[in-house]
Amino acid sequence: MQDYEDYSFGQSQGYFSAGSWQGKNGTYRESAYCSPHGIVEIYEQIGDHPLVSMRFIHQGRSWMRRWDTSWGDKTLARLAREFVESVVDA
Numbered sequence: 001m002q003d004y005e006d007y008s009f010g011q012s013q014g015y016f017s018a019g020s021w022q023g024k025n026g027t028y029r030e031s032a033y034c035s036p037h038g039i040v041e042i043y044e045q046i047g048d049h050p051l052v053s054m055r056f057i058h059q060g061r062s063w064m065r066r067w068d069t070s071w072g073d074k075t076l077a078r079l080a081r082e083f084v085e086s087v088v089d090a
Contacts, residue, residue: 011036014084016077033080037088040080046070054083063087 014035021029027047033040033054043053050070056063065083 014077014081016073016080018073031076033077033084035081035084037084040083042076042080044070044076052076052079054080056080056083056087058084058087 011034014033017032017034019029019031021027025047028043028045031042031044033042038056038058040054040056043051045051049068051066051068052070053066054064063083065079071079
């Protein structure tokens with residue numbers, strides 16, 4: 001139980017980490033946007049009913065946003081960054 005190592009890294013800017021497409025015909029994926037303030041969990045679904053859902057936990061509260069559409073990775077990263085900024089600045 002005590003045979004482990006601890007690590008800690010500073011993070012000065014955010015980055016998008018895209019997950020791989022899963023499901024029949026690659027219809028959904030889970031990704032993350034990592035910021036200095038925390039992690040935004042991103043769920044995407046494509047096909048007949050596209051959607052994007054984001055969840056950000058900050059200071060003990062869970063914040064969520066959802067759109068009934070889909071976007072590319074650069075737009076998802078921008079939306080996640082803006083989501084973090086709006087919650088932290090509130």
